[in-house]
Amino acid sequence: MKVEVLTGKILENNPNMDRYQLAIAVARRTDELLNGATSKLSVPKNVKAADIALMEIAEGLVIVKGFVNN
Secondary structure, eight states, X not given: OOHHXXXXXXXXXXXXXXXXXXXXXXHHHHHHHHTXXXXXXXXXXXXXXXXXXXXXXXTTSSOOTTOOOO
């Protein structure tokens, strides 16, 4: 899925989050993945860590503290 579509989906589902906060969340999750955290998705090894982080957040597999809708 394209980055723009995933970003739009995340921001639509989390009205309290803006694109800058999303960028920080993706960067933090990317760092975790690059430092050995296992992905919560089944993706090929050639997918970039930042793309995996964005997909995990879009699917709700990774919760960004402070921006959860109840």
